[in-house]
Amino acid sequence: MTRYLAFLAVAVVATISFLGFQGKVSKDTPVYVFDDMDTQAKYKAQGENQFFADGRDARPPVAGTVARGNGLEPLKVFSADYRRAESLNPSFVSGKDAKGSFLAGFPTQSLKLTKGQPQPYAVDAAVLALGQAKYQVYCAVCHGDAADGNGIMKVRSALEGDVAIVTIASLQTPVIRAYPNGQIYDVITNGKNTMMGYGDKLSPEERWAVVAYLRALQLSQNCPPELAPAAVKAQIK
Numbered sequence: 001m002t003r004y005l006a007f008l009a010v011a012v013v014a015t016i017s018f019l020g021f022q023g024k025v026s027k028d029t030p031v032y033v034f035d036d037m038d039t040q041a042k043y044k045a046q047g048e049n050q051f052f053a054d055g056r057d058a059r060p061p062v063a064g065t066v067a068r069g070n071g072l073e074p075l076k077v078f079s080a081d082y083r084r085a086e087s088l089n090p091s092f093v094s095g096k097d098a099k100g101s102f103l104a105g106f107p108t109q110s111l112k113l114t115k116g117q118p119q120p121y122a123v124d125a126a127v128l129a130l131g132q133a134k135y136q137v138y139c140a141v142c143h144g145d146a147a148d149g150n151g152i153m154k155v156r157s158a159l160e161g162d163v164a165i166v167t168i169a170s171l172q173t174p175v176i177r178a179y180p181n182g183q184i185y186d187v188i189t190n191g192k193n194t195m196m197g198y199g200d201k202l203s204p205e206e207r208w209a210v211v212a213y214l215r216a217l218q219l220s221q222n223c224p225p226e227l228a229p230a231a232v233k234a235q236i237k
Helices: 002-020 090-094 125-138 152-160 181-190 204-221 230-235
Strands: 109-114 117-120
Touching (some): 090 204
Antiparallel strands (some): 109 117
């Protein structure tokens, strides 16, 4: 009985002491009863590793490595008949022709494959709707709904004195209207001046859709007389 009471007393004191120190801040090394995997033998991002000459944990890809799909579709990309659409139609993902010049218009072929061959690419209502949706998300905040460079960020930056954002470009200038489509695609992909690239956020199809919608915006603000409908011409005095 005495041993039981002694054990009970120790247990009560230990429990009260443990609970009483909960929430206390200390710089001392904690004492782990159960580490709950807080300490693991693993390499961490941006960590050091003396095994390698450059001292880095994270290893760069092997030179010449080419991505083959992604981890969500291993059965597809490692099948014997798999063909990477981007390699069959590089102009669609680069915005340039075989000679390295920007495409003047839109690609003639898409990334959709039928029996291993790219299918024709056409700008239709669905492409314009996709371009409008992506433009409103990623572009309008700076370049404005009409692509005139008067987005909300320019208005705010003018009030706050941010010179870098005040330089947001109007996409309605003659210089940018004269850009070949491939050059606009390249700017969307890689950015320009103070504009960041959106190649990591928009797929190639979405980038071309934005180019198509931008061309529609440019046309809406500077429509040549020969393209104006007859009903509109009749109202012009």
